[in-house]
Amino acid sequence: MNGAETVLRTLLNNGVDVCFANPGTSEMQFVAALDRHPAMRGVLCLFEGVATGAADGYARMTGRPAATLLHLGPGLANGLANLHNARRARTPVVNVVGDHARSHKPLDSPLESDIDAAATTVSHWVRRPITSADIGPDTAAAVAAALSAGGPDVADRSRTGTSGAISTLIMAADLSWGESTPPAPRLPAPPLRSVAPADVEAAAALVAGPEPVALLIDGAGLSERGLRAAARIRKATGTAAFCPTWPARLRRGTGVPAIQPLGYRAEAVNQQLAGIKHLILVGAREPVASFAYPGRPGLLTPPGTRVHRFVPDAGFDVVGALMELAEVVAPDVVESDVLASDGVGADALGAGGVELGAVAGLPAAQGASPSLVNEPLCTGNWARFIGSLLPEEAIVVDESITEGMNTLAPATADSAPHDVLGLTGLAIGQGIPVAAGAAIACPERPVVCLQADGSALYTISGLWTQARENLDVTTVILNNRSYAILRAELDRVGGNQAGPAASALFDLSRPDIDFTAVATGMGVPATRATSTTELAEQFTAALATPGPHLIEAILQPS
C-alpha cells in the first residue's frame, strides 16, 4: 500500500467519504487509489474554490467533513477564499494538499511556493507527515482536528450543526508514492463541553430578572431544537432572540420558531438592540460591524448593554445549554407547546422591504402570503415569490447580499420548513459551490441557491459540477447588473455620489452578462425571468424537474 492509499483509507475509517478534487501531478497516487476504493466518492471541480466551497456546504448539512484534494500552493491559494468562509462558519473541512517530493523542493521548480504559510491563513491545524509511519496517524488527526470543536460522535453532528475547523494535511509526493504503513483506525473527536451549572444559573437570573435581556444565538443553537428551546425561554420570560445576519445554518419556516437576524448595517443593529440591558451570547460572538467607518464604533453593542458570554463560541454544547436554561426559566413550557408564533414574527423581520429595524419583543405576527400580481421583478418583490413557492425541506443557499439583505428573512419566515446557509465570511463566490456540496450531502432535498450576479462569476464553473453530478439545485441569479453593495458603500464612505470612473468599477453592464448563456454552456438548463409571474412559473418548473437549473432574474431598481 502506498502513502496516498493510506491517506484515503484513513479518511474512510474516520467517516470522510467524499472528496472534492481538482488534482494535479502531485496528487496522482491519490487519484489512482480512488479506483481501488469506491467507497470514497471523488467529485471533480474545475476550480479549487468550487472544491472548498462544496466541502463547506457538504459539512454544513452533514456535520461530517469532506476532503478536498488540491494541487500544491497555487491550488490551495485558489481555494482559500471559500476556506475563509468555511472557517467563519466553523465548518469541519480536511484539505489534502499534494506537495513536491521532498528531494524536489530545494530545486525551486516552477510550482514551488510556501504552502504552509498559505494554509495557516485559514487552517486551525496544518501538518506534514515526516515519515511513512506518520501518514495514517496524521490523517486521522486531521479529521479529529477538523472536528475538534465538535461532539462525541460524527453521526451526531447532523443534528447539532457544525462547530468544526479547517485541517490541512500536506502530503509530499514521495510519501504518496512510497510504501506506507496501514491506515489508522478511527480517532474519536473530543466531546462537546457543557456549560457549568453556575453559568446556567447566572444566565437564568438575568433572563428572569427585571431588565430587558436578549439572547444572541449561533451555531447549533440555530437548529430546530435550539430554536425551540429559545422559544420556550421567550414564551416564559419575553426574552428576545437574535442570530447573526448570515449564519452558517439556520432553520426557518412554518412551525419553526423564528429568530431575528441582526441587520447587516450598524444602524439597524443599534436599533434592534436599543434598550437591551443584557446581551447573552449563546454560541455566538459579540456583534461587530463588517467594516469600520470614520467616527463610528466597530462594536455594535450599544454603550448601555452588558455582554455576557454564556456559551463560548466553539466546542460547547449550545443546544444543551439552551435546553438547560429553558428548564430553569421555563419549566412549565414544554417543547411541544411551543408554536412558530412564539418566535419573532415576520413583521419584526423587516417585511416591507425596509432595513431590518424592528425592535425586539414585538408580538409575533403571521406574514401575509404574497398575491401573485404580475409586475416587473425588483428588489422589493422577488423574495416574496421565492418564499411563497419554497418547497418543503429546501436547503436555501443565501448569497443574495444586497438583494436579500432586507427582504429574504421576512419573505421566508412562513415558507415551508427549510434550512438557510449564509455567507459567513463575506468572501463572495460561495453560493454555487456550497449549493453543490449541500446537494451531494442531501440528495433527497431540493437546493435553492439565491445568488448575486457579481459574486456568481467567482466560482461559476461550479454549475458544471452540478451538471456532472446531476444535482437537484435551482440557482436564481439576482441580476441587478452591479456590485450594488459597493455603490451603497461608496456613498457611506465618501459622502458624495460616484463619478463616472468610480461608477464604472461597480457596474456589471457594458456588456450585460447573459447568465442563461453561461449556464447553458456549463451544461445547466437556464431561463430568464423579468416579471414576477415568469419567476414563479420558472421556479416551479425548475423544482418539478430533477437536476440543476438556473433562472436569471433581471431586477429593476425598486
Place this chain on the structure above:
Amino acid sequence: MNGAETVLRTLLNNGVDVCFANPGTSEMQFVAALDRHPAMRGVLCLFEGVATGAADGYARMTGRPAATLLHLGPGLANGLANLHNARRARTPVVNVVGDHARSHKPLDSPLESDIDAAATTVSHWVRRPITSADIGPDTAAAVAAALSAGGPDVADRSRTGTSGAISTLIMAADLSWGESTPPAPRLPAPPLRSVAPADVEAAAALVAGPEPVALLIDGAGLSERGLRAAARIRKATGTAAFCPTWPARLRRGTGVPAIQPLGYRAEAVNQQLAGIKHLILVGAREPVASFAYPGRPGLLTPPGTRVHRFVPDAGFDVVGALMELAEVVAPDVVESDVLASDGVGADALGAGGVELGAVAGLPAAQGASPSLVNEPLCTGNWARFIGSLLPEEAIVVDESITEGMNTLAPATADSAPHDVLGLTGLAIGQGIPVAAGAAIACPERPVVCLQADGSALYTISGLWTQARENLDVTTVILNNRSYAILRAELDRVGGNQAGPAASALFDLSRPDIDFTAVATGMGVPATRATSTTELAEQFTAALATPGPHLIEAILQPS
C-alpha cells in the same frame, strides 16, 4: 488629500497608470479618487485572478508595473495563483490591498484574515504604511521594489524584457480615508548590473573552446536584440542556444533568429542536452523537472554537463552580457549579417508532432508552410494553421499546455514576427487575463490567446473584461475535453491505465462545456471550429474585426 489619493498620485508619479481592480468597501477611497485623477486607468475585473493576471500581461509587454486593487485577505487570496505566475515570470506588479481600519482589526470581523502571510507567499516586498507620512514614500518604494531587479529607467524596460518582482502595499482603511501628506516623487529603481569582464572572458573561452557548449537564455535575452547576439555567437562558433519551455516573453517568427525551447518532459531535455559539456546560464536558472518522479533526477542537466552561471537570473543586463560575449567570440559577425536561419530551424523545434527531441546544432531549416487541407482538427494540425495565419506583431499568449507542447514552437518559427508569453509558474488560468493585460498594454497589436479548455475556466470572466474594454484579443480554446496533461501524468506516475473513478477526474465531458455559449454570455462573440478550414476562416475573420472574439476549436484525438 486623503491617503488613498496619496497612493494613487504617487503611483502616477512613478509611472504606474493602469490599475486592474476588484475593489470592496475597504478600497472605496481609492475608487473615489479615480474620478479626480483620470490619468489612472481603472480596469474592472470580475475576479481577482483576472486582475493579477492582467497586471502580469501588461507588464510583460510594457516593462512597467500595473497596480492591482484587491479587497482584503480573500481578495488577495483569489489573486495569488496568477501572482505566482508573475513572480516566476519576474514581472513587476504593485498590489494595493485594502485592509480594515486599524481600530477594527482586533474585533476579528468576518473578513479579517492574515493578509501579510498570504502576501509573503508571492511577494518580494510587503509593507504597511504606519502613519500618514509613510504613505507616499512606501508607495514609491513599492514601485521601486517591483523594479528592483530592473534597469535604470522605466521607459527602457519595454526594450529589455521584464526582470521585476511583486510588491504588496497593505493600506489600512483609516489611512486611506484620513488626511495624508503629499504624494512622493519618482523614486529611481536600481540600475541593472553588468557582468564582470572576467566572466565574459571565461564564457568566451568556453564558447570558443573545443568542447560542445550550449547557452540557456531567459529574461531579456529572449528579446530580438538578445536573440541576434546569440545568433552571432552561434554563427561564429556553432554554439547552441536554448530557452525555457514557456518563458515569460519570447520573440519569434520570420527574421528573428530562432531558439530552441527545452522540452517540458525530462526525457526530451536529456536528449536535447546530450553531449553538451558546458551549459552556460544567461539570465536563466538551471533546468529542473516540473515534478519529481520515482527514481528520476530532478535536475535535468546530464551528469557529464558542467553548469556555468554566466549571468545570474535577476538584476543583470542579460542583453548587454550576450552582446559583450558576441563581441569577443564573433567580432566579424555584425548584427545585420545575422539571419533568422542562423537560429535553430523549425525542424529542430520538434516539427511533426514528436516530443521535442532535436539535438542542438542541427542545421537551420525553413519550416514548410502548411497546405490548407481540410481535415478534422486535432493535436497534430491546429498549430500549423494558427502559425501560418498569425498576423504581424501578434502577441501570442500561450496556455495551450498539452496541445501546444510539441506543436506550437515549430509551427510559429516561420510566422510573422511576434512575441509569445508563456505559462511561467504552471499555475493554470493565466491565459485569458494575461491576454487582457497585454492588449491594454499594446492596443495597436493583435493578441492571440491559445487557451487550454480546462485552464480557461479558472479565470473565464476575463472574457468580460476583454469585452468591457473592447480589447483586440482572439482567444482560441483548444478543447480536448480533458485535463489531458493529467491523464498522461497518471500513466507516468502509476504505470497503469486509469480506471473509471480516476479517469472521471480528468474528463471534462459529461457534460461537454460549450465555450461559445459561455463566451457569448460574457459579451464576447464566439464561433466553433471542428475542421482546419473552419479554424482558418474563423481565425482570419476574428483578426479582421476589432474587439474580442473566441473560437472554440474542438480537437479530435490524433
